[in-house]
Amino acid sequence: MTELKKSDPEIYNAVVGEIERERDKIVLIASENYASRAVLEAQGSVFTNKYAEGYPNKRYYGGCEYADVVETLAIERAKKLFGAEHVNVQPHSGTQANMAVYFSVLKPKDRILGLSLSHGGHLSHGVQANFSGILYKTFSYGVDKKTGLIDYDNVRKLANRHKPKILLAGASAYSRIIDFKILSGIAKEVNAYFLADIAHIAGLIATGNHPSPVPYADFVTTTTHKTLRGPRGGMIMCKAEYARAVDKMVFPGLQGGPLMHVIAAKAVALREAMTPEFKRYQLQIIKNARELAGALAGRGFKIISGGTDTHLMLIDLTGNNITGKEAEAALDSAGITVNKNSIPYDTLPATITSGIRIGTPIVTSRKMKEPEMVIIADLISRVLNDPENTTLINQVRDKVKVLCRKFPVYEDIEI
Numbered sequence: 091m092t093e094l095k096k097s098d099p100e101i102y103n104a105v106v107g108e109i110e111r112e113r114d115k116i117v118l119i120a121s122e123n124y125a126s127r128a129v130l131e132a133q134g135s136v137f138t139n140k141y142a143e144g145y146p147n148k149r150y151y152g153g154c155e156y157a158d159v160v161e162t163l164a165i166e167r168a169k170k171l172f173g174a175e176h177v178n179v180q181p182h183s184g185t186q187a188n189m190a191v192y193f194s195v196l197k198p199k200d201r202i203l204g205l206s207l208s209h210g211g212h213l214s215h216g217v218q219a220n221f222s223g224i225l226y227k228t229f230s231y232g233v234d235k236k237t238g239l240i241d242y243d244n245v246r247k248l249a250n251r252h253k254p255k256i257l258l259a260g261a262s263a264y265s266r267i268i269d270f271k272i273l274s275g276i277a278k279e280v281n282a283y284f285l286a287d288i289a290h291i292a293g294l295i296a297t298g299n300h301p302s303p304v305p306y307a308d309f310v311t312t313t314t315h316k317t318l319r320g321p322r323g324g325m326i327m328c329k330a331e332y333a334r335a336v337d338k339m340v341f342p343g344l345q346g347g348p349l350m351h352v353i354a355a356k357a358v359a360l361r362e363a364m365t366p367e368f369k370r371y372q373l374q375i376i377k378n379a380r381e382l383a384g385a386l387a388g389r390g391f392k393i394i395s396g397g398t399d400t401h402l403m404l405i406d407l408t409g410n411n412i413t414g415k416e417a418e419a420a421l422d423s424a425g426i427t428v429n430k431n432s433i434p435y436d437t438l439p440a441t442i443t444s445g446i447r448i449g450t451p452i453v454t455s456r457k458m459k460e461p462e463m464v465i466i467a468d469l470i471s472r473v474l475n476d477p478e479n480t481t482l483i484n485q486v487r488d489k490v491k492v493l494c495r496k497f498p499v500y501e502d503i504e505i
């Protein structure tokens with residue numbers, strides 16, 4: 091980054107700081123990942139200079155011959171990877187992808203039914219502060235208080251009562267397999283469109299480590315930067331009959347020019363996702379999450395639903411004499427980054443919470459395996475049992491640094 095260093099030292103220093111933070115901390119944020127050097131290079135390429143409004147071979151700008159190459163490859167790779175009939179790779183984010191689907195089939199005040207935010211759902215699934223809650227009449231289903239699992243009979247009951255036009259599946263903090271087949275059946279019964287938002291689990295689905303909703307869903311939306319390990323962005327898959335409506339709503343409906351550098355990076359990530367290495371990587375993410383959940387449970391932590399089938403787990407801290415906010419702060423000062431997270435039926439506000447969410451995509455990208463998960467569980471447990479002990483926090487931070495050094499990120503990066 092010699093040019094950046096010269097021309098803008100403030101931004102240069104922040105980038106260096108971020109490189110060091112990602113390198114020296116154990117990051118367990120379930121929605122994040124470390125993209126490959128190839129993805130970073132594509133995203134940092136000259137495609138950031140190009141306007142390409144429209145779609146491949148139907149552009150509103152000249153000079154799109156290479157833009158067409160990357161967008162066509164991204165689309166074809168996504169179709170092949172997920173078995174989708176139609177793909178749009180232009181949404182700038184997961185929320186934009188959901189917005190485009192809603193706008194393509196809903197009118198303001200139409201009804202949507204999705205998983206409650208406080209039970210693991212996402213803002214864009216009908217939360218009042220979000221456009222989805224502002225524009226539409228939104229209803230939510232939750233998880234069972236005892237089991238922590240989605241109560242499908244209750245979803246059916248609510249769907250029959252509220253008659254949503256879209257039934258939504260998908261979550262940001264749900265650790266178990268989602269039965270897309272059952273949910274698509276419920277959508278059919280009430281004549282609703284079925285939208286599966288696989289933002290978190292796209293990588294697991296792409297590699298057969300979680301059942302795919304693609305055969306059952308009218309629409310499937312995703313981000314490309316979570317388990318899929320691509321650049322930050324969104325993507326829509328849908329049945330062929332909705333292709334025109336979706337494409338028209340993304341552009342010109344909601345967006346102007348696509349981010350061609352991001353689309354180039356999406357194409358790179360989608361190619362990586364077809365490799366046997368990526369398949370092994372996704373399986374290891376799950377094995378690591380299981381190991382970590384088991385090791386934490388063995389140290390007296392309550393895991394919502396008792397464990398995990400995916401890349402993440404939700405820890406219920408109500409029995410540990412610490413809030414989610416305090417746990418997040420104590421762990422971060424020890425070099426372990428997690429996020430506070432509401433647990434189902436939480437009695438504390440979302441700014442404090444009674445839980446933390448932990449995910450294994452990043453530590454698995456660093457090639458950590460089960461033995462390291464046991465070490466991490468031990469470090470987490472020590473900090474959360476004695477969060478004000480600064481000597482202990484410093485000891486843990488040193489141990490974190492040693493572990494991180496053994497599992498480097500971007501080894502050849504020059505700063």
Ligand SMILES: *Cc1c(COP(=O)(O)O)cnc(C)c1O
Nearest residue numbers: 183184185212260261262289313
């Ligand atoms: C992360 C996420 C999104 C949105 O992603 P952004 O790119 O941050 O807008 C949408 N849905 C679910 C379920 C998510 O977890």
